[in-house]
Amino acid sequence: MKELPKAYEPKKHEDKIYKKWEDSGFFNPDVCIEKGITDKDAEAFSMVLPPPNVTGTLHMGHAAMLAIEDTMVRYHRMKGERTLWVPGTDHAAIATEAKVEGILIKEGMPKPKEELGREAFLDRVNQFAQESHDTIVNQAKKMGTSLDWSREAYTLDNVRNKVVKQVFKRMYDDGLIYRGYRVINWSVKGQSTCSDDELVHVERPAKMYYFKYNKDFPITIATTRPETKLGDTAVAVHPEGKYKKYIGQEFEVENVGQNGHVLKIKIIGDDHVDEELGTGALGVTPAHSMVDFEMYQKQKALDNDIGMIQVIGEDGNMTASAGSEYAGKTVKEAREKFVEYLKEQDLLEREEDIVQSAGTSERFKDVVEPLPKTQWFVNVNKKFVLEKSQIDGIADGAEVTLKELMQTVVRNKQINILPERFDKTYFSWIDNLRDWCISRQIWFGHRIPVWYKGEEIHCGVDAPLQSGGQAEGEGWTQDPDTLDTWFSSGMWTFSTLLNKEIKKGESLQDWLARSEDFQNFHPTQVLETGYDIIFFWVARMILMTTYTLGTIPFETVYFHGLVRDEKGRKMSKSLGNIINPLDMIEKYGTDATRLSLIIGTSPGQDMKLSEEKVEGLRNFANKLWNISRFMLMNIDDVRVDVELPEPITDKDKFLVQWLNHIVFDIGKLIDEFKLSAASDILKNFTWSVLADDYLEYSKVEKNQQLFNYILNTILKLWHPFMPFVTEAIWQEMYGDESFLLVQKWPKVDLELKGNEKKINEYRSFWIIDALYKHINMQKSFYKVSSVKRIDIIVYLLDIKNIEDIVKRNIEIIRSRAKLGEINIEIVNYDKFKNKLIGPSVAGSIIVEFDLSGAIDKDAEKSRIEKEIDHIKPYVLAQTKKLSNAGFVDNAPVAVVDAEKKKLAEAVEKLEALEKQLGSL
């Protein structure tokens, strides 16, 4: 017999247990195989951790992700699968660089990059990344994550760098990566490009100006950005619209915005122009608008070069091309000056207040300036040959585009997205996808593996060699830019599984071939992440993996919702509503924190979290502890491998069939990714069925071996959700050489599951439970102290065959309901004529209480009346339903029978109640 302390104190156990788990090596599938815990031929289950930013700290979003993933991983490990969960961190290029730059500036270095130079600056960033890396890793451990730390990866380490370069080169050779002069999103503040997906649209008030370039120009245009009009080269009108006649004409427009600024404006036709909007004509500024640039390209393809004038520079100021009066002015100053000029010249027809949404850089927060620049792009529409394909519907050597690859694997369900509705989001994103700008003008990241020497370009994994074979060839300089961070994270599922030993000159194919982890664990089974990075990351992984390997990166994508506060608002510093997971862990324990992020949530649906919820689950963890404490006090000798004994008593049979059912359901639900439902059902079973009912009944009569079996099973079932408290109990029971972490998941007794007759027999205890609850309720209703041992007579109506079971369990009832004498009589209903009795139990048992005149007649009367009011309409409705030919003819027989039965029971009950009322 063991005795646990009275309450579970998470802090006393969690860190100690985590350390034991880590030391055991069981997070590593190789160790599990070596120690004979996992069969080497067992099915694989692998997952990568969406790498948190190195400079980040744990927030509720991470906590939810870690809780959900760890629950899946632990379940599969216990099922005996070769289970691998790979950890890692993301260098988060711009975010990290900007953070370190900010720190250095604060420390009194106004221009860190200039002052330190590339190498020294990067040293500082790397140093910072290393330090904060440990923070996030330790926080992940606090969550109880069973990640295999021996395989930890980093998006910017040597292995990842090598594979990034290899893939870049292959895409370059396939013509999918190209260098082009195009309009990109430029962050003046960050002095870098950003991709379309990194823009956040912000609503802000603006003014729309309607004007003509000059008095002689025939068409009025409208714009919110007059200053860019200094760089207009065309006016676009609808090809069939009111300005049709001007199409093809060219105007030399003088004095635009200032004396002497001449613009050549061609009138072009374009479908994009909407006659109803603005003036029905728009000034085309190819250098400072994506849409205008596309028109420019379209015209060029038609051999009609309309030209391009860049009037805003990378510093955010007007260029010399804007004219001498504007050059060097800020955009704002230029706009004011231009509008002033229009007014003076009487060219401004009207201005209008509007709300416009402006694209801002997610990282730098400033409004981006579209401008033309030579950058590296991934062409998503170009055909290439996919040599080897394991994608359904695409053969080896087929010609495809990246877009097609991304579409195919989701459409053919090789990749399943949960919840399914994100399919639509995914497809519509791909439909509108433009070429992906991958070069960034920052230093922290994978440097573009391209070297220039005059007009020559060299793309390769290594720098171009001189003929002598020394290092970097003379005269060659590497492109200074680095790659978009998502370019490297796009390879995360396979780049983390590569053999860490790098061989110079080796092809990716050979490298993959000698990477055991890759052979064993790719594709991964599940990718679990927030839906906010579906485009950034999920889509890019699909792109990179299908391209590089001709296969999928993962089979299922599971999106969790965003964690919001109890009012459904986003958690933010300014609102002061942030719930810090580490505070919750400190206060209520990791298990409660984890479960609060799983129970009551569903995929893709934002979840509201309150401290009260975590608190409630802390209570549950303690309940589980005390359930175990109680059971252990009643077991002389606990055994890990205890067998399920053949249940003898009615209550044991009842519990056994229910437990069997639960084991089946939990497994099924987890397999279907319904973690919330699984934990909810399990919690309900544990608290009300096991603790409140079964264990209470067991105080009268115990079965040690069954206790042992139930306890083992319940701890196993809970382990994936609440790893610490369950492991703590387990090790109290079996010593710290035994790990619940790697115990075998409980099995469903299929013989019992399939045997309906046996199940019915095992369930028959329900009538005893109902009888007990009925007695309890009556005592409560009549305000009889629950401990007062009153006498009762139990009348069994001789219509149901329940005599045996009631007699067998009479002691259980007496003891639990705290009764005195119980007499059992088998009677006919007539016995109750003109008598005051309570309602029946299931229409077959009537209980008479000896209250020695304690009954309040009025109270009883109103109670019965209330019950009659409740049941009467039901009987009427039910009768009507059953006399409706439409129902009886159309509904399935089983349904009709069930309804008939329900009616019969209700009628019986109603009659009894009416009789009682009459006797009052």
Added chain:
RNA sequence: GAAUCUAUAGCUCAGUUGGUUAGAGCGCUACAUUGACAUUGUAGAGGUCAGAAGUUCGAAUCUUCUUAGAUUCACCA
């Protein structure tokens, strides 16, 4: 402008392919409590399932519309 999601008890949510007299937890009310657990137990009050129309023998569940809220994408001349 387009798409998607949400609307069920005071609060947070369940409600499986349409067959419920619509459930749980928290909160509230009353009572109980000396060895598993006050981080507890028992009982109770509380809902015309956002609104309207339709399909059906039957709708919280399916369809359409309306209202409110949220998110994403696009446009922004």
